Structures are given as structure tokens and as C-alpha cells.
Amino acid sequence: MPGSASVTTGGDSASPIVFIREIIKRYGANTVLDRCSLAAHEGEILTLLGPSGCGKTTLLRCIAGFIQPDGGAISIDGADMAQMPVNRRPVGVVFQSYALFPHLTVAGNVGYGLRMRGVAKSDIAQRVKAALASVSLSGLDDRYPAQLSGGQQQRVAIARVVVLQPRVLLLDEPFNALDAKLRGSMQVELRHLIKQLGLTALFVTHDQEEAMTLSDRIAVMRAGRIEQLDRPDAIYDRPTTAYVADFIGASNTWYSRVDGGLVRLPDGQTVSTTHSGDVKVMVRPHNLVLHRASSERAGSWSGKLVFRRHVGAMMEYEVQLPDGQAIRAVGLHGDQPVEPSPSESVTLAVRNPAACMVFPAA
């Protein structure tokens, strides 16, 4: 099928596969999705990231057709989904629980969709084999789901939908059922698998590290709306709201006033801003550098080191300012000629003032 006419909102050349326009979903007085809009492009992994209860699963369920939105429109590949029954939508859902059919073997699970579509028996066997090979599960055809590890179950859940060649893969927190130790490597593996299969995926998680690992783009959700949609590094480095800055990565926060287009930082440096009046300034821990008060590079922004720990190659510091505020700083181990010891006086400085994030206060 040739690509349909571009309906993108921005200057992006790729036309969106999934196009969600001002979706509304209410449960009683609770508006769970509040005019939520989103476009996912061919071949990308787009993550819906947000705290528990912000409506991620609800949005996914609207796209899959398990629930009907109260307003707005969803189209996939240019086709409006409003009247499309759940069993005809070109999406493959990987459930949080995987929802493998316990009474069917791996081959039975993977072939299920093909059987429902009336595909010939010989074709089914062949396509099931190919699907299992694509997720490296060859030879496990006759096992039952209960006889598989969590990671294997996840791959069966993926093979089961991939075999139907969906236009979009919808994954709802697929790592929740796995052991914390396994997750890290499984995330990288899942990304490779989706890329290798050339699929477009909408991926839901509340875990920012998972989102950072897996995504091409991240949509940060807040109370039923998309707050910011961008590449992971842009979300981290250039959050457009204090909410996003706060949700992604750790930050130190204080309040200040803009004076002549400049915000004065506590260490005396300034950062320019387009905002005016009262502002909230946020600085990542790795953008702060720490010196012993006795060293020659010591500045005027001082406090007391209250806690220090080694995390791999990094040093994490917690400094208490005279007004009681706790400031977190991170540096490379070995950066300090002499490591400051807890309860020692230290001074802080911002490494790169331009990387400080300034938002309107309140």
C-alpha cells in the first residue's frame, strides 16, 4: 500500500501511522484523557511516559479498541478507527501480564490469530515457525506458557502479534512482570527486536530509565495530556516545563527573579532567559561542581557536605546550604585532587550556566 498523503502537523516528512487527535475519555467525573493528541511515525518506538494513573493504559486501550473514547479521533494508516471493531484493528497488543493462553502451547498461542483469520493449516505451521525463529524461540513450540521463563513468555507474546504483521505494536509495561535484574538487558534486547522486525511501537512505562533505553521519542504524559514529545536527550536536556524537568532525572530547584533578561545563579554566574518576573531554576546534579572550601578554586556559594557515596565510576554528593536546602551534585570519581569528607565545608559552582533550566514560577 502506498503511503497516504501527509497529514503531519510539523515539518516532519514521514506521515504518521498512528494519529490521535484530541482524545477524551471520562470515567464518571474523572477525565482520564483530556484532549490528548499524538502522532507516531513509521518505524519509531514512541514511549508514553508518566506517573501511575496519568492515563497511559487508557490511551493504549482506546487505540486497541477495548474501550471507546468519549471524544476525538484515532486513525491508523489514514483509516479512522471509530467504527473499527476490536478484532479488525491493525494493532498488536502485548499485555502487561502477557495474557498468554495457558491451555495452548507456544505454537498454539502464536498460531491463534492465524486460525481466527481462517489461514490454511500448512501456512499456519510455516508462519508460526518463522515468527518463533524471529524472536529466537525455535524449538519451544510444544511448551506450555507455564513452562517458560518470564523473558520467554514476553517473546511469545510478541511473536503472537508479530505473526499477524500488525501496523503498530502496543506494549503496556511489558517489563513489570520481570525480575528487576533481568530488565536492563531485556530492554536493550526488546529495542533490537522491534528494530529488527521493522515495527512501529507505542510503548507504555512509568520508568524513565526504561523510556530512555528503549525510545526513539518520548511523550511525557501528565493528567491525561501529553506534556512534551521529543527525543530522549532533548527531553532530558531541554524540558519545556518544570513538570518534565522534575519527572525526568534528578534536579536541584530554587526560586529567583529575572533582572534585565538575566537570572543570577547562587554562585554569581548569570543565565539569560526569555521569561520575566519570578522564575523556578532547575539544575541537574552533574551540572554542579564541588570544591573543598580550603582549595584555591573555592567560590562563594558554600555549604556543608553531609553525605557522599560512590556509585560505580561516579561520586554522589549531598550538600546542605546554610538555609537548610539540600543540593545534590554528581562528579566523576577521581575528579577531586582530595575528596572532601563528610561535614567538611565545600563550595558549589555551576559548570555550564546555559544548561540551567528556567521556568516561570508557579
Added chain:
Amino acid sequence: MTTQWRYREFLDRLGIGVIIAIAVFSLALLVLPSVVVVMISFDTRAFISFPPQGFTLRWYQEVFNHPVLVGAMWTSFKVGVVVTLACIAFGVPTALACARGELRGRTALSIYVIAPHMVPGIVLGVAVLFTGALVGIGPSIWLQAVTLSVFVLAVMVRTVTSRLQRLDPALEQAAANLGATPFQAFRTITLPLLMPAILAGSVFTFVEGFDNLSVTIFTHGFRDRPLPIELLAIVQQTSSPMVAALSGVQILLAILAMITLSLSVGLDGVND
């Protein structure tokens, strides 16, 4: 030396104590009498006494050559089958609607269906007998089967409901997402996963239909006298080991039912 507070061990000992007590009790009240009855059923003497002497299958032959008893067994079998089929036909959809549907008033429905089982069988039997008489419906095999079905419907509903509540609702959504129509999803996913529960419920309902006495006394037909009624009459008249042989047959049926049950629940366990 410190005194240790061995709570776990204490609970373990308590548990083992209770289990042993239960084992002894059930041995004394259930297994032992059953063994005695079965032994007596093979006795060569024509009166009931213990310990038995010799070995004969004569009493079993008499049971199966006794036209009245065979007729009663057949009647009870038919009632058991009808009760089971009725409970499947009405109980499974009720459970599905109560546990999965979005029907209004499904809580009220589930209570309504379970209520008859809370009423003592004798009360239900008498009530049905009197009410039936008022509207001109006399006792019959059909009245017996219908009353017993209403009486034990709750067992089927509860067995199937509890299984449904343990089933992940995402399974049905997964089936839909993979292209199944509602009917296909029901036939290929929900129904097979409910089978063990339906089977377990069927064993209970069949046994109830086959040997319930309290409801049966008041509702059975006088031309179709079921086994429990016939057995009661025989015990009151004679003390022939034939009664023991009849019990032996029923014990065999109970064991078969238990095996079916444990097999279905066992398979269930593997698949969960």
C-alpha cells in the same frame, strides 16, 4: 541461654495436631464404616454381622437382579443427569454474566441464584410440595429434578464464578486483539479454561441429583421412586447384606467422582 520465641514451630505443631485429628476423625467416621460396609457386602451369610465370613458376589448379583432397585438406580441416574444438564445450562451463563458482564443488578442476580442453597433441603422440599399441591402440580420425577436443580444451581454458579474471577480478563481481550469474534473468543479461550470448573460443578450436581434425600422425600414421583427412597425402605424392612452391596456400588461411584474431580483440578493446577 536465651529463650527463643519459636512462633513458626508452634504454628507448625498446631497445624500438624489439627491435621492428625481430622485424619483420625475422618478415618473413624467415613473410611472405617465404608470399609466395614464393603466387607459385609462380600459376606456369605444372609444377615449383617461382623467380621464377615467367606467371600461372595451374591449380594451384588441380587442388587442388579432386583428389578425395583435397578429401576430406582435408573431413576436416580436420570435425575442426576437432568440436574447436571440444567445446572450447566443455567449456571454457566449466570456465572459469566455475574463475573464478566456489565449487566445491571448482577450482584442481586448472584445472590438470588445462591439463595435456595441456603434454605435447608427439607424446608425447600415441603414448600415445593405444598405450593405444587395448591396449583395442581403433584410430586413426580420432573418436580424432583427441577427442585433439585434449583437447590444445587448455586454450587455450579459458585464453582464457575470463582474460576472466572481467577482468569485474567486480558485473555479475552488478547483473543479479540488477535482477531477472534466474541463467539470465537468464548469457544476457544473462555470455555476451555472454564472446563475444569464446569466438570467439578457437574460432579457435585450429579451426586446431589443422584442421592439427595431431604428434597427428594417430598418431591419424588410415586411411580419413579429414586434410589435413596428405595434404600431407606429396604433398610427399614430387612437387614440383608444386599443393602451393604448397594452401599458398595455407591462408594465406588463416589471414588470415581473424586478421581474425576482431582484429575480436573489437577490439570487446572498445571495450566494455571
